[in-house]
Amino acid sequence: MDLQYWKCPIPEKLPDFIIGGAMKSGTSTLHQILDAHPEVNISKRELHFFDIDNIEEHNDFYIYNRNKKTWKSPYLEENPKFFWDWYLSNFKYEKKSLVGEDSTTYLASKRAAERISIQEKPIKLLFLLRHPTKRAFSHYNHLVKTGRALYNFEDTLKYKPQSILNRSLYKTQLDYYYHFLPNENIKVILFEDLVSDITHTVKDVADFLGLDFNQFNREAFKIHANKTLVPKNLKTKLYFNKKLYRYRSNKPISNLPISIDYLNRPKFKELVYLKIENLINPLCEKKPEGMRLETQEFLDKYFRRELYGLDELTGKDILKRWFP
Numbered sequence: 001m002d003l004q005y006w007k008c009p010i011p012e013k014l015p016d017f018i019i020g021g022a023m024k025s026g027t028s029t030l031h032q033i034l035d036a037h038p039e040v041n042i043s044k045r046e047l048h049f050f051d052i053d054n055i056e057e058h059n060d061f062y063i064y065n066r067n068k069k070t071w072k073s074p075y076l077e078e079n080p081k082f083f084w085d086w087y088l089s090n091f092k093y094e095k096k097s098l099v100g101e102d103s104t105t106y107l108a109s110k111r112a113a114e115r116i117s118i119q120e121k122p123i124k125l126l127f128l129l130r131h132p133t134k135r136a137f138s139h140y141n142h143l144v145k146t147g148r149a150l151y152n153f154e155d156t157l158k159y160k161p162q163s164i165l166n167r168s169l170y171k172t173q174l175d176y177y178y179h180f181l182p183n184e185n186i187k188v189i190l191f192e193d194l195v196s197d198i199t200h201t202v203k204d205v206a207d208f209l210g211l212d213f214n215q216f217n218r219e220a221f222k223i224h225a226n227k228t229l230v231p232k233n234l235k236t237k238l239y240f241n242k243k244l245y246r247y248r249s250n251k252p253i254s255n256l257p258i259s260i261d262y263l264n265r266p267k268f269k270e271l272v273y274l275k276i277e278n279l280i281n282p283l284c285e286k287k288p289e290g291m292r293l294e295t296q297e298f299l300d301k302y303f304r305r306e307l308y309g310l311d312e313l314t315g316k317d318i319l320k321r322w323f324p
Contacts, residue, residue, distance in 0.1 A: 021127055024228070043101040048103045051109035051112040107177075110176045113176040116181070127174065174314065
């Protein structure tokens, strides 16, 4: 793969750090906490730039014009200036400040690891890991909320297991980063530590980034960002999701030069549909329906095997804590 176009033409404008995942592991909370520091400027949204051409992770970047029967390409090498200008436009630059971004897909992307590693500016990577079974279940509930889950948890494992399991395969994913980047530029944080001892965990992050911990407003440590809302009734929500899926499959797709989900705003009919759905079955803050014990035991055995070697790779007692 030719990487020449992936080297930033203005390296000094690249971010100093990236929160690279994993999804549903406290990345949004850490984003908000760091954003509250007076010496940090972090992009307001996930950018997914360094793996923008990964169709498995970003099928909404591939825009198909059904009238012209053409695709809008997300391949940077076809128009590198456009893509780099767009990426760098998301950052604010001020004196004595660190610039950052977070994109939860990066951890699962070998392409992102290699492309970040070739930059002339050293970029620090923060990865938050969560008990893989619990993360997968939280991921599933996120897909339910956003209309992308069509089955219950067990049937999703049966028919579309990759949609909720792949982001928990931390060992293989981190191998890429430890291969391409210096160990001192990688920081692994456990979600469980962020929850149980947020002060100590944030201080550890501040030391890694070279930030003055004392400048944090302690009120920021009370943030719990991106809470997963759950539907009042799961079966009703899955019924609506299937109806919405059929509608979205048949509607015309826009022809934008670059597509990110925040650009694909719902059309009027879809907004009406979602409004009706929310009246009948609103999302609310409550604990989701629990995972079956036998499913949890099955996934724990699966992940214990798939993540073998994670402790040695990271130098942390992770599996011993998750699977005592």
